Amino acid sequence: MKPSHLVGLLGILCLPAVNAATFHFDAPTYRQDVKTLASDKFEGRGPLSEGEKLTISYLEKSFREIGLKPGFGDSYVQDVPMAKITADQQMQLRVGGLTFTNGRDFTARTEQVVPQVQLANSDVVFVGYGINAPEYGWNDYAGVDVKGKTVIVLVNDPGFATQDPQVFKGNAMTYYGRWTYKYEEAARQGAKAVFIVHETAPAAYGWNVVESSNTNSKYTLVDDHKNLSHVGVMGWIQHNVAQQIFKAAGLDYDQLKLTAVKKGFKAVTLPLQANLTINNHIELATSHNVAGLLPGTTQPDEWLVMHAHWDHLGKAIVDGKEAIYHGAVDNASGVAGVLALARHFKGLQGKAAPKRSILFASFTAEENGLLGAQYFAEHPPVPTKKLVAFLNIDGMNVGKPTHYVLRYGEGVSELEGYLADAAKAQGREVKADPRPQNGLMFRSDHFALAKEGVPGLLFLSLGDTDPDYIAHKYHQPADRYDPNWNLGGVAQDLDLMSDILDKLANSDDWPKWLEASDFKKRRAQDGL
Template sequence: MKYRSVLGFAGLILAPVLSAAPYQFHEQAYRNDVKTLASDQFEGRAPLSKGEMLTLTYLEKSFKDIGLEPAFGKSFLQKVPMAKITPLNQDMQLKVGDLTFKLADDFIARTEQLAKEVDVKDSDVVFVGYGINAPEYGWNDYAGLDVKGKTVIVLVNDPGFATQDPKVFKGNAMTYYGRWTYKYEEAARQGAKAVFIVHETAPAAYGWNVVRAGGTSTRFTLVDNNDNMSKVGIMGWIQHDVAQKIFAKAGIDFDQIKHTAEKPGFKAIPLHMKANLTLKNRIERAESHNVAGLLRGTKYPDEWIVMHAHWDHLGKEMVDGKPVIYNGAVDNASGVAGVLDLARHFKSLTGKDAPERSILFADFTAEETGLIGAQYFAENSPVPTKQLVSFLNIDGMNMGKSVDYILRYGDGVSELEKYMADAAKKQGRHVNPDPRPQNGLMFRSDHFALAQQGVPGLLFMSLGDTDPDYIPHKYHQAADDYDPNWTLDGVKQDLGLISDVIDTLSHNRDWPKWLEESDFKKRRGQDGR
């Protein structure tokens, strides 16, 4: 009998487990899945579109044909209540004191509140540094401060990136406190009316063109029972030179004062200016869908491993009177096809090789517009999250030749990192750290929504590993199309590694733990694990 070691970080148990059945890659089926999902017929798989209906029909039939059970009672589909918010006043202006700024060129502003009009009238403007309240780092930019009804200006990223000091937060590697999503969430908890993040390309990890595109177009949002009124009213960004002008009007040098925010004990600075802005919207309510199938475990059916990819992409738009379709072949038809192929593999296993824990094979909606489907699933899981062992997420696969490494997003975050390293070693590969930790990719895909509920996860993302042209010219562009010349060596390699991780988890009694102090770790503790 062969044994598979699950000895990793302190706390893991060495258990005798039969070695994993060799992964069976169904190449032709995989190619067909990617080619179909990324075809023009599916119109870029935008939520709430014809492309969604075609995608759901295709995935539901695929799960049935594989032989999976419906994941949501008698259905493979989970309704996700969403709203489509379209800004109407493209000529709106932001006024701060006697300064006036132009939408798109100087600032962007949007909301997730389901209101036709959101106003900021004579709102006091306060600079709150990074806008972070992080007890585990001994940091609170809101200490002793009342910002109810006020407009706050915050810096992007976190003090670790600014100082490049590994003793400050995580140094160059972004923490969740550096993400723009967190800035808005914390400001809402503090009662602020509006938030404007100062854009700078290096700490943001993208240019103003990305911010501009996301802030002036239709957006989707998850809908709660109170029309999202607990969220901050205005979610905004301002250009760096706009911040300079505002602060100069207040008699402050922005580029000097921002460095004081890099140190613990920073005190917020009132700018003694008033902000005014009116945002008008068209609100359309609708339902999108997650889709998932279940392979029930032979011994522990109530303990679930989740294998996931997001099915959505950017849809289509009219450019110069002609339709442009964003087919999203690599991002993320490749990942969806990977989930289907893993389901085929594990469904084929019998006897001692069959998984003892259940495996949920899932594809969620609206990842590209804010992890919406994943968030809804995390808050409305078909089983309590304490029964979810782990969440493995594919967000783009290596469609080319095989490589001698696997990328790890995050470092010292959870014990799942050891599972990845062990599986890579069996393949003769090594683990490479995220080459761009300052970009915070760990917080920008669906596994993070589950992490917020305490479920540890792994992100598998191989965008452009063997295609240097992918990121600059294909990522989120119309050129992300199916290519019949792909070798798929990297896909087979990575699916084999993921299969090994799932197989190990499905046969042992381990519940991978969080390693670093965080709200995620606290939540897992609250769930009894």
């Protein structure tokens, strides 16, 4: 069937069978789910808000009505303990004789659940990209002790800087280029603080994003030791600030940056010390993941997960007025997709019913750093070695059908073969991520499961058929439900996902990681 044949269909959309049981897209029900979740009443679905209460209640009720069993033992809900940390923004960073202004010149926050974090005459070390990657023969921390010190690191990875496909993955960002990795590795090395040098091209966003993301309240999971294993200061500095600091140390930042793209780079200690005090207001609270289980008929202890995060950005003051960040595409569209797939698979009977179990899930706090997914990955309802794969929707194509489907990552896992087969059955092609330098495959909930060894697929269609979406709607109050949405793309993609789920749920296959990585090593620990 050509994509154009789907355009304009109303009510129940039926697509040709590409699996054992034809997927029927119930457009009115899908619309109602998105419209409700993205309504003013749900207040943008911010974690720990009234909007969360309404969302959790709606999802639990929906899973019950569909006929799914509780996903967490005898409950549809998993408690996710979190801390809301609000840093006093009246802080200054002093490096040597230089003083920098918060927001304009730098940002700093912490995930340590303590009232104060302080840098007092902390030695400063430039560690290049801050990467320790044995599979690439790369270690920026080799031969240097950064315990208790402040490290300055470059954003992204050497592959992007060189555009050489033989260096890391060239233009395509690896996890070593993500800011989250920079902080994690520095903590493992014992550093007290990290400041990432911001540059728009390798970061894939401007300083305004850094400032807005790091100068307000932030959420974090809470462990038994107040997250003291986390790096104390998670910071960013402007490019010109880095230049000033290195000049004060008698060094040329831009020249040193060029040496950092080469294997064998040696860290450089600056003859300067950093001083900074972060005062925090801390609130402890509990957010929630939600999931319903469809038990398998013959292999019920082998689970697939079909997921979309339920949270968005809640409410905020914009231009002096309260605004609701509705998150209709991101990600009410995905949650409604999970509910549609749950209804489809629950309705299958006899030989068409899935042999393996399918968990239909929706996690909290994706927008705050994949926190709900991380908690699920660390506290799964069954051991991770029982999880076959994790399929994740993070925004659907609410417009017309397309002749392609996007693939995030290449040569990562055997799930890419399932994607290719399902696309071929629809007469579509698989297109590579058009912006691999942005590292999107590391920025959604499936990645938290990947770190525990579970392979996943990301379905992300933000702005595919609406060029205005990224510019004016993404993470803006304008991301609202629109009754004029075509929804042909949703019907098309849910049909594709149902094909993949059907094949995985009725096989003995355990998709494997293809490339050498920590994820592959972690899976091997489970004997897979």
